[in-house]
Amino acid sequence: MELTSNQTHPAFPTLLSGAVHQESEQTRSQAYTTGRKTVGTPFVDKPRMTCRDVEVYYGEKCAINKISIDVGCNEVLAMIGPSGCGKSTFLRCLNRMNDTVPSCRVVGSICLDETDIYHPSVDVVPLRAQVGMVFQKPNPFPKSIYDNVAYGPRIHGLTKNKVELDEIVETSLIKAGLWEEVKDRLLEPGTGLSGGQQQRLCIARAIAVSPEVILMDEPCSALDPIATARVEELIAELRTQFSIVIVTHAMQQAARVSQRTAYFHLGDLIEVGATDKIFTNPKHRLTEDYITGRFG
Amino acid sequence: MHTTMETPATTTNLLHPSKRLRQRYRAERWFKRLGLLAIVLSLAFIAFLFFSIFSDGYTAFKQSYIALDVNFAAEEFTQAKLAHANFPGLVKKAMHSMFPEVDSRRGKKELESLVSPSAAYKLQDMVEEDPKIIGTTQKVWVLAGDDVDMLLKGKIDRKEKQSNRRLKDNQLAWIDRLISDKKLEQKFNWNFFTAGDSREPELAGIWGAVKGSFLTLLITLTLSFPIGVASAVYLEEFAPENKWTDLIEININNLAAVPSIIFGLLGLAIFINFWGLPRSTPIVGGLVLSLMTLPTIIIAGRASLKSVPPSIREAALGVGASKMQTVIHHVLPLAMPGMLTGTIIGMAQALGETAPLLMIGMVAFIVDIPGSITDPAAVLPVQIYLWADSPERAFTEKTSAAIMILLTFLVFMNSLAVYLRKKFETKW
Numbered sequence: 001m002e003l004t005s006n007q008t009h010p011a012f013p014t015l016l017s018g019a020v021h022q023e024s025e026q027t028r029s030q031a032y033t034t035g036r037k038t039v040g041t042p043f044v045d046k047p048r049m050t051c052r053d054v055e056v057y058y059g060e061k062c063a064i065n066k067i068s069i070d071v072g073c074n075e076v077l078a079m080i081g082p083s084g085c086g087k088s089t090f091l092r093c094l095n096r097m098n099d100t101v102p103s104c105r106v107v108g109s110i111c112l113d114e115t116d117i118y119h120p121s122v123d124v125v126p127l128r129a130q131v132g133m134v135f136q137k138p139n140p141f142p143k144s145i146y147d148n149v150a151y152g153p154r155i156h157g158l159t160k161n162k163v164e165l166d167e168i169v170e171t172s173l174i175k176a177g178l179w180e181e182v183k184d185r186l187l188e189p190g191t192g193l194s195g196g197q198q199q200r201l202c203i204a205r206a207i208a209v210s211p212e213v214i215l216m217d218e219p220c221s222a223l224d225p226i227a228t229a230r231v232e233e234l235i236a237e238l239r240t241q242f243s244i245v246i247v248t249h250a251m252q253q254a255a256r257v258s259q260r261t262a263y264f265h266l267g268d269l270i271e272v273g274a275t276d277k278i279f280t281n282p283k284h285r286l287t288e289d290y291i292t293g294r295f296g
Numbered sequence: 297m298h299t300t301m302e303t304p305a306t307t308t309n310l311l312h313p314s315k316r317l318r319q320r321y322r323a324e325r326w327f328k329r330l331g332l333l334a335i336v337l338s339l340a341f342i343a344f345l346f347f348s349i350f351s352d353g354y355t356a357f358k359q360s361y362i363a364l365d366v367n368f369a370a371e372e373f374t375q376a377k378l379a380h381a382n383f384p385g386l387v388k389k390a391m392h393s394m395f396p397e398v399d400s401r402r403g404k405k406e407l408e409s410l411v412s413p414s415a416a417y418k419l420q421d422m423v424e425e426d427p428k429i430i431g432t433t434q435k436v437w438v439l440a441g442d443d444v445d446m447l448l449k450g451k452i453d454r455k456e457k458q459s460n461r462r463l464k465d466n467q468l469a470w471i472d473r474l475i476s477d478k479k480l481e482q483k484f485n486w487n488f489f490t491a492g493d494s495r496e497p498e499l500a501g502i503w504g505a506v507k508g509s510f511l512t513l514l515i516t517l518t519l520s521f522p523i524g525v526a527s528a529v530y531l532e533e534f535a536p537e538n539k540w541t542d543l544i545e546i547n548i549n550n551l552a553a554v555p556s557i558i559f560g561l562l563g564l565a566i567f568i569n570f571w572g573l574p575r576s577t578p579i580v581g582g583l584v585l586s587l588m589t590l591p592t593i594i595i596a597g598r599a600s601l602k603s604v605p606p607s608i609r610e611a612a613l614g615v616g617a618s619k620m621q622t623v624i625h626h627v628l629p630l631a632m633p634g635m636l637t638g639t640i641i642g643m644a645q646a647l648g649e650t651a652p653l654l655m656i657g658m659v660a661f662i663v664d665i666p667g668s669i670t671d672p673a674a675v676l677p678v679q680i681y682l683w684a685d686s687p688e689r690a691f692t693e694k695t696s697a698a699i700m701i702l703l704t705f706l707v708f709m710n711s712l713a714v715y716l717r718k719k720f721e722t723k724w
């Protein structure tokens with residue numbers, strides 16, 4: 001089921017009644033100059049998510065400093081940068097996973113399909129179904145493979161009966177490229193799979209609730225090269241249906257899977273651009289240093 | 297160059313450990329031996345404890361019985377009610393008929409004292425159950441008196457001077473004759489497992505205390521487990537981190553260290569004096585023990601909630617589970633084995649607890665088996681205390697036997713805890 005930017009999610013017509021339309025064409029094209037000036041092309045036409053002047057604080061400490069960036073439809077946006085520069089922090093703002101950190105405070109606006117997800121009346125439960133997440137360490141539930149995938153649809157009441165649920169589980173596992181490997185042992189525990197399979201199971205679990213955006217925080221850093229290649233292939237396939245934001249440490253990976261790349265540095269968004277441009281012809285000196293330092 | 301200079305030195309070191317290294321090894325060996333010694337010592341104490349309890353207590357599982365030929369003569373049952381018949385007289389007559397040569401009043405008394413006073417009740421039960429035996433003569437095994445029982449178990453010394461002995465010479469002779477006639481035997485003591493407490497040692501049983509303990513623990517479990525788990529979940533998963541929750545946490549830890557007798561005083565003041573609940577009952581005992589067990593369960597519960605990896609919570613939240621769903625579907629099931637272990641250990645503590653129950657009157661002498669949580673009851677450890685305090689020689693073995701039963705329950709509960717922990721050990 002292909003989703004375009006203006007279609008609403010099948011299970012969650014709107015995040016809040018009378019969605020707040022904050023972004024107009026005019027404000028989007030306006031330059032955001034308050035933070036550090038971002039080089040390149042942070043904004044796209046018809047974005048799925050728009051982030052404007054996002055600041056994140058852990059207590060008094062500022063972890064993200066006035067970042068503005070768009071996530072386009074059906075694109076893979078890679079986020080790179082040295083450790084501790086705030087990539088995970090920013091990623092976790094996009095589905096409000098940071099709500100679980102008591103000291104964390106988010107300022108600015110982040111919109112999903114023009115609805116401000118930090119609006120007080122937005123419920124995080126449907127939000128997280130629309131913006132799924134895959135974590136660094138594969139974290140399947142200690143339940144069966146089937147239950148892992150079926151959990152999301154079950155709690156959101158996406159299916160009316162077992163047949164529909166079976167179908168969702170199967171299509172999700174097929175999309176995650178795991179079906180052939182596990183179809184005979186759906187009732188075995190998900191924790192018994194190999195690391196790469198577990199990560200693909202987590203991806204299947206995320207896409208089972210038909211999200212619009214999938215956030216991935218270094219999804220391959222705990223995997224071996226072959227499993228990594230498999231997940232990268234999968235990401236390329238998933239792009240046709242979802243918007244994907246991926247944080248990665250491996251620049252080759254960013255180069256292989258993404259269309260656009262954003263370079264973070266100490267809480268600032270330094271440069272955003274088409275991936276091939278960033279890696280061949282970075283505009284900002286910091287970006288260049290980082291890229292060449294790693295490659296050289 | 298640096299390396300070339302160091303190489304020969306290293307080789308000599310490898311072949312001939314330096315003095316310092318040898319000293320280090322010696323210290324290690326000593327440390328190991330000390331540890332071993334400590335373990336051997338504590339095992340020896342436990343072995344000694346078990347041995348002494350067992351050797352004192354195993355005899356309690358047998359009891360001496362005397363076979364009487366009782367003549368339920370019809371003329372004895374002329375009263376309107378069967379219960380008014382002179383059953384003690386029947387017992388006495390049966391004894392006298394076995395030893396017709398005894399005719400002095402004193403001798404008869406001494407002869408009668410060989411049989412437990414319970415024999416009369418036994419005859420009454422028989423007649424009430426089957427009145428057709430009236431008019432017949434029946435062979436009945438009745439309990440022997442506790443002194444006879446002690447003699448058969450070798451706990452009365454025949455060589456002792458007669459005046460220092462609980463049994464006189466003529467009584468010893470009768471006993472010997474009964475034995476050789478096969479009319480005095482030790483049989484398995486079912487009574488010990490089915491009866492309540494009694495002033496007569498040969499009648500006293502453990503069942504009343506076991507049932508009292510069971511009812512008390514039932515109250516404790518039904519109160520402290522849900523409350524403890526709910527508190528642990530709230531404090532660990534939902535409570536905001538502020539001064540109040542800090543204060544609560546400190547106080548829970550303090551409560552776990554409060555001497556248990558204080559809980560007994562609290563129970564006396566609140567549950568009995570203020571609420572007016574009946575004294576000496578499992579309900580009050582259970583309430584008091586719940587107070588005592590709650591901190592244990594809460595602390596164990598929080599520890600096992602903490603040990604659930606945060607990645608599981610993130611996974612659930614990440615697919616859009618609410619906080620509540622995350623806790624109930626994922627965190628709680630994973631923490632449950634740890635919580636159960638904590639609960640069982642708390643229950644085992646409660647089972648062995650005496651002091652707070654003394655404060656709420658559970659030391660009363662109670663013969664009846666408690667039928668409900670509002671009946672007066674004894675509990676196992678208090679029963680042990682009561683028997684240990686009794687002057688009769690025969691209560692010594694009962695005390696040890698009761699300890700054996702209490703220990704059996706405790707060992708069983710603790711093994712269950714270990715089993716649960718092993719079975720559900722982290723599987724992610």
Ligand SMILES: Nc1ncnc2c1ncn2[C@@H]1O[C@H](COP(=O)(O)OP(=O)(O)O)[C@@H](O)[C@H]1O
Binds near residue numbers: 081083087
């Ligand atoms: N829960 C937290 N509490 C306080 N500070 C945090 C927390 N998480 C991250 N930080 C801080 O925020 C900054 C960005 O962290 P992070 O987003 O994890 O970086 P990255 O993923 O790019 O390596 C770091 O300086 C880190 O110390």
Ligand SMILES: [Mg+2]
Binds near residue numbers: 089217
């Ligand atoms: Mg990170």
